[in-house]
Amino acid sequence: MGKRGRRRHKKLPEEIVEVSIEGLSHDGRGVARVDEKTVFVEGALPGERVKFNYVEVNRSYDVGKVCEVLDPSVDRVEPKCAVFGLCGGCSLQHMDAQKQIEAKQRILLDNFERIGKVAADEIVTPLVNESPWGYRRKARLGVRSVKGKGRVLVGFREKRNSFITDMHRCEVLHPSVGERLDALSELIGTLEAHNRIAQIEVAVDDEKASLVFRNLETLSDEDQQKLIAFAQKYDLHIFLQPKGPDSVTALWPEEIILSYALPEFGVSYQFQPTDFTQVNSDINQQMISRAIDWLDLDQSERVLDLFCGIGNFTLALATKAKWVVGVEGSETLVERARENAVRNGIENVEYHAADLSKELEQMAWWSQGFDKVLLDPARDGAQEAIPYIAKLGASKIVYVSCNPSTLARDAGLLVNEHGYKMVKAGVMDMFPHTAHVESIALFIKQ
Numbered sequence: 001m002g003k004r005g006r007r008r009h010k011k012l013p014e015e016i017v018e019v020s021i022e023g024l025s026h027d028g029r030g031v032a033r034v035d036e037k038t039v040f041v042e043g044a045l046p047g048e049r050v051k052f053n054y055v056e057v058n059r060s061y062d063v064g065k066v067c068e069v070l071d072p073s074v075d076r077v078e079p080k081c082a083v084f085g086l087c088g089g090c091s092l093q094h095m096d097a098q099k100q101i102e103a104k105q106r107i108l109l110d111n112f113e114r115i116g117k118v119a120a121d122e123i124v125t126p127l128v129n130e131s132p133w134g135y136r137r138k139a140r141l142g143v144r145s146v147k148g149k150g151r152v153l154v155g156f157r158e159k160r161n162s163f164i165t166d167m168h169r170c171e172v173l174h175p176s177v178g179e180r181l182d183a184l185s186e187l188i189g190t191l192e193a194h195n196r197i198a199q200i201e202v203a204v205d206d207e208k209a210s211l212v213f214r215n216l217e218t219l220s221d222e223d224q225q226k227l228i229a230f231a232q233k234y235d236l237h238i239f240l241q242p243k244g245p246d247s248v249t250a251l252w253p254e255e256i257i258l259s260y261a262l263p264e265f266g267v268s269y270q271f272q273p274t275d276f277t278q279v280n281s282d283i284n285q286q287m288i289s290r291a292i293d294w295l296d297l298d299q300s301e302r303v304l305d306l307f308c309g310i311g312n313f314t315l316a317l318a319t320k321a322k323w324v325v326g327v328e329g330s331e332t333l334v335e336r337a338r339e340n341a342v343r344n345g346i347e348n349v350e351y352h353a354a355d356l357s358k359e360l361e362q363m364a365w366w367s368q369g370f371d372k373v374l375l376d377p378a379r380d381g382a383q384e385a386i387p388y389i390a391k392l393g394a395s396k397i398v399y400v401s402c403n404p405s406t407l408a409r410d411a412g413l414l415v416n417e418h419g420y421k422m423v424k425a426g427v428m429d430m431f432p433h434t435a436h437v438e439s440i441a442l443f444i445k446q
């Protein structure tokens with residue numbers, strides 16, 4: 001990372017400092033003050049007394065890493081993973097899982113207050129997992145053959161630099177992959193192209209895991225046979241990706257169809273391993289249920305589903321409404337969404353590809369009029385779309401978000417400028433042990 005290069009020039013204070021931790025930052029670090037300057041302390045929890053050493057010094061804040069916990073929080077637990085603290089994948093394993101989601105709820109409420117200047121009438125109970133382990137179905141694993149280690153490293157990047165973590169298993173990845181990191185490392189170590197595999201993209205569907213090997217050169221027949229034997233032994237799908245996303249092709253078996261079902265709505269989806277899909281299937285199902293419940297649809301209503309991806313919400317919405325229009329920026333995902341509607345025999349939907357940061361009123365589908373809106377934007381949120389959405393006059397809007405700060409900003413616009421009331425909001429434990437916060441809010445037109 002470029003940033004790391006810049007940081008290296010700054011001389012770090014060598015002393016070990018003792019502090020009390022006053023809060024939890026939005027990226028899961030303890031917050032303390034030293035000589036009036038904020039220090040984000042990795043591995044520390046609110047209420048704790050800890051010793052830390054400096055790992056980064058900046059003009060307005062510093063970063064430290066816990067070296068001793070003097071007075072532990074009651075929320076502190078033993079991290080399950082051997083490389084917790086080093087690996088960039090997780091940042092909250094040292095906190096009880098229930099307390100993590102409570103902390104995320106506080107982060108959401110704090111964002112509403114500070115950024116959006118809004119409050120919800122009701123904060124609903126968080127949606128949680130049956131187990132907070134082995135949930136992650138999408139990931140990009142780095143791969144590097146490291147001479148000094150005598151092996152190929154397969155894993156997430158380290159927290160503070162771009163090295164691949166020397167890890168043997170991952171506790172949050174779906175076990176079909178999380179328990180096989182060593183096997184993957186051994187496999188790649190035996191390939192002629194052992195230093196020409198840049199990454200492995202993981203996508204787990206309802207049946208099994210798919211691994212997309214990003215091969216920087218064409219693999220020899222022998223290497224391909226080794227990958228095929230691996231796929232057979234571990235019951236996995238393997239794809240190769242020699243170039244950009246369009247170059248992804250199935251290696252074993254020759255035809256691969258990935259799919260997941262939403263049994264509550266009697267629909268299922270097919271997708272490609274590089275498509276956007278939600279990482280946590282259990283929370284995804286609960287989230288769709290909650291969104292549809294909150295929209296309170298009837299069969300006469302027309303619904304707009306913005307940032308619809310492959311139609312994850314759209315088809316479920318279509319089972320409850322008269323007509324649903326799904327809009328998404330990626331042509332590829334729109335194509336997939338259309339195929340999914342046909343495959344499910346659902347005829348009351350239409351999909352359009354559009355950039356939702358542009359003038360929506362200019363778009364042909366816009367003039368249809370909609371009773372209710374669901375939106376699930378990427379991290380940037382939907383600032384540009386909010387005034388248009390508000391003009392539609394929909395009676396209910398459900399906003400699903402993976403970034404509480406942009407949700408808060410957009411909620412502020414809906415409530416303070418466009419006459420909506422934020423009736424309910426809550427967090428969903430989509431990404432346990434990481435600092436990511438997934439949330440949902442319901443807005444009703446006043």
Ligand SMILES: C[S@@+](CC[C@H](N)C(=O)[O-])C[C@H]1O[C@@H](n2cnc3c(N)ncnc32)[C@H](O)[C@@H]1O
Nearest residue numbers: 307308309312328329354355356357376377378
């Ligand atoms: C968080 S995903 C949600 C996808 C879908 N709702 C789901 O549940 O799987 C956000 C989606 O927004 C799309 N997107 C991002 N920026 C966009 C833009 N400016 N216009 C339209 N779509 C955009 C992405 O391609 C992605 O599919």
